Amino acid sequence: MGLYRVRVATGSSFCAGSNNRVQLWLVGEHGEAALGKSLRPARGQEAEFKEDVREYLGPLLFVKLRKRRLLQNDAWFCNWISVQGPGDSGDEFWFPCYRWVEGDGILSLPEGTGRTVVDDPQGVFRKHREEELEERRKLYRWGNWKDGLILNVAGGKICDLPVDERFLEDKKIDFEASLAKGLADLAVKDSLNVLTCWKDLDDFKRIFLCGQSKLAERVRDSWKEDALFGYQFLNGANPMLLRRSTHLPARLVFPPGMEELQAQLEKELQGGTLFEADFSLLDGIKANVILCCQQHLAAPLVMLKLQPDGQLLPMVIQLQVPREGSPPPLLFLPTDPPMVWLLAKCWVRSSDFQMHELQSHLLRGHLMAEVIAVATMRCLPSIHPIFKLIIPHLRYTLEINLRARTGLVSDLGVFDQVVSTGGGGHVELLKRAGAFLTYSSFCPPEDLADRGLLGVKSSYYAQDALRLWDTISRYVEGMVHLHYKTNEAVKGDLELQTWCREITDIGLLGAQDRGFPVSLQSRDQLCHFAAMCIFTCTGQHSSIHLGQLDWYAWVPNAPCTMRLPPPTTKDVTLETVMATLPNFHQASLQMSITWQLGRRQPVMVALGQHEEEYFSGPGPKAVLKKFREELAALDKEIEVRNAKLALPYEYLRPSLVENSVAI
Template sequence: MGVYRVRVSTGTSVYAGSKNQVELCLVGQHGEAALGELLRPARDQEQEFKVDVSEYLGLLLFVKLRKRHLLQNDAWFCNWISVQGPGDGGAEYRFPCYRWVQGNCILRLPEGTGCTVVEDSQGLFKKHREEELEERRKLYQWGNWEAGLILNVAGTSLSDLPEDEFLENKRVNFEDSLAMGLADLAVKRSVNILSNWNDVDDFNWIFWCGYSKLAGQFPTPSWKEDAISGYQFLNGANPMLLRHSIQLPDHLVFPPGTEELQAQLQKELKGGTLFEADFSLLDGIKANVICSHQQHLVAPLVMLKLQSDGQLLPMAIQLQLPRIGSTPPLLFLPTDPPMVWLLAKCWVRSSQFQLHEMQSHLLRGHLMAEATMRCLPSIHLIFKFIIPHLRYTMGINLWARNGLVSDCGVFDQVVSTGGGGHLDLLKRAGGLLTYSSFCPPDDLAEWGLLEVKSSYYAQDALRLWEITYRYVEGIMDLHYKTDVAVRDDHELQNWCREITEIGLLGAQDRGFPTSLQSRAQVCHFVTMCIFTCTGQHSSIHLGQLDWYSIRNAPCTMWLPLPTTKDATMEMVMATLPTVNQATLQMSIIWQLGRRQPIMVPLGQHEEEYFSSPGSKAVLKRFREEQAVLDKEIEVRNENLDIPYEYLRPSLVENSVAI
């Protein structure tokens, strides 16, 4: 009983407001009160009104809202609704929404504190949870766009996804940048098609614009240097391939005359300074055919040494795996003729491009994030936790499936793993996904990178993981007081089980859990989910424009791998992509790698899914710890020749949004 103060917030996107009337109803523990048709929501506005309620409602549980229309259904994007109880000291309740309200259906918004099944001991939200989960399973159905790949949310176009998944401001920006990229591509193609390129530096012609800050500050020849080649394994666009050697690889073959090299490798191995990058995942993948011309793939093995000054230098490159009954593969060395050694490194960088884009970026960075929407109601704290880190991901993933890796897509047009090989590579890589590989403390320790001081990726990934873990732990401690509360939360258990058994096609034999038995396990699993969608994606996304120039990362190779150590500049140029392929590669890399104008840094999302003071305090500490790390990285980078910024919190995006 008494006067309630109600505030309604509408989103900022172009069509967020509505000319339709909205009616509200307050639902409390002891009753409910209809407030009538009170507003026509205005874009980017907070509207406030007061209503006198005669009923005694008690603790508020829900706001029910209904948007009515006669002729035109004018959708409304509601941010949140706030209700303050009677009197000056009345409690204020926040009801988060952050979704489109369409049609005439009644939408029930639960109060935003967050509530697990165990906490809802009186069953106040039981019916709501069940109905919402049923609706979500219909809305987000499992699909399988390619047999043998991890599952995705079904949909063949953006119109198949809920409106909430790709707001028009993001859609407009994405489509505008794509149109600009295609226009730039057309101009460059029309001019360069008459060009006669005789040297790798001639590829500069396709850099009329779109240089990244880092790529622009390097002198042209630097990409050829061994130090830059080694540095990229530590801190480049794909730092997830490097491993500390504990023995010489079984498939490393030493042809006659390489005894001195073998002794050098053994010396580095004993000294703990030998590393390797193994591309054997590419072995047997069928290469593309482009313009009726067979393209070529190799599966290199690179042996590297870590010097006392932190530089990582390649010692030997083997471009293919040995075959029984065949001539042993060549070992390419830094002492070989310059063009021979350069060509071998180009083959390695082309292989790196394939594994980065398909395995590290698309599979591990994008496709892993599509299970949460089905299995948790919006009142569950895990849903509230993860939903900001999934913003735009479904739409971006669908665009990738339709435009990049589809039939006649970009990969089929210009990439050596296109034409079906890229899908075989995805399947092969998907079958090797392990839980530990998504958790930097475990992954970096397993591969011996924690003590490598010049691996700024390893240092920053570990620090950001630890900060994120403390954030997760802070929220979990507010809701799960005991391990029993974790085990008894059947919504949590169903979410975990569905990700592992269904979404990942039965990945429990590779360490992914099918249940969570303790608070520590929940914290680890949720941190993995958030880090995968934020820091891990950032570490493999932000470096594309810096490192994936056509010379440093050719998308395909036109000639077969060399069988002798006899190479010329003409052979190098004939092996690298054509003018048209190079131009298209750089246009796509610009589209994927550019800094986004609509960008939300990690933890800085405006959406407030949690309403309790305790939750807000945990988020505040998370942001403060990020600011400290951000400043430390900034100070460190001032003393580096090549600053490493891909895990700097102010540059890490809050979700996989591109």
């Protein structure tokens, strides 16, 4: 009984409003009331009205809404509905939506307090939870893009995706316009260079986009330096391969006359300053054939030493894995003739390009985030506190991944056109890399300890990853402790246990033998698992995504393919190097795609800055506020540190980390 104040917020995307009328009902603990006023929602607007309700409703549990079509079904994007109870001091109830409302069925929005099954002993929300998950499991089905790979959402076209997973117009327009611009630039470059013979490394400057990145220009000018070569293993586009050596690798074979080198490596090993980057995963991968021309791959091993000043310098490069009955592979040294040593480093950088884009970026970033997204939508209802915690970090992931599968790594896609692992090798590499998807490798404290990078002062990736992980962990802990008072509450949450099992056992094809849990037995376990999910979808993806334009725009520093086999002698000339590196078309396409995907995104939500409010009540809002304050403080600390560095490391600055895998 009394006068209720109702506010209804519509999204701001171009088609968010609707010409259809919307009817509302209020559902409380003690009754239900249909509101007499109907709405015609306008884009980007809040509609507000007051309604005198005669029934006594008690605390509100749901708002039900129904969009009645006129001549056509005009979808409506509802952000949220707020209802203030009778009287000046009436409680305000928050009903988050943030989805498209289609058709003319009745949609129930639960009040925004996070509730587990344990929090609902009377079963007030049980039917809603069950019906919502039943509908979601029809929309979000597991698919299998390639046998042997972790699962993805079912569907091969954008229209197959649930409507709430598709890009809104601003994102779609920017993405497709940048793609069109990149292809147009490629056509211009091809036409200008079609009759040109590339004879010198400086010829790559013809396709280099000046003014896009200061660091990319630094790479162009300094890419031949050993210090910059080594720096990239610490802080470049792919800081995930480097590890401190605990012994000399078995594959490193020293031919006669190399005793002094072996002694130097042993000395660095004993001093704890020997590091390695091993690309053995590429061994035996079938290389691509592009326009009837065979491309080539190598499986390098790089041994590096950490200098007292923090520089990481290469000591030796072995390009191939030894074969029984064959002569040992050549060892390339910094003392070799300049072109010999440069070509060896180019082979390493090309191999790193393959491993970065497929293992570190696509598999460990995009596809892992997709497993988390699909499992979350299938197993956690919108009222669940962990759903509310995770959902902002899943925005746009399913569509960007589907676009990757249909454009980048598809048959006749970009990889098939210009990348040496294309033509099927990329799929084989992804399958092999799946065996290395361990739980600990997704958690920076364990991963960095395992790789021996803790305490390496020149590893800014390691420092920033740890600090960002700790910040996210405190945020997760704050939310979890609000909603789970005991370990028993975690154990008894069947929806939560199903979600964990769905990620490990189904999406990751049974990853419990690699440390992933199939159940969560305590608040600490839940915090660690949820922090892993959020860090994977935010900081970890950004750390391997944001550096692409900086490090890959200068093509010789990251060749997408190699057109001659790895050298078997040290008879290398400039002509050999130019004949091995990508041709002008391959280089131009690499430059275009690198610009499109690596540029700063105009439609971007920074970590923790999402506008959607899925939680109601002061507790979660205080936790989120503290998270944002800690992110701002960390951002400032990184800014101050970077001002003192010759090469600033920005890929884990919270203001640049995207809130989800959205590009």
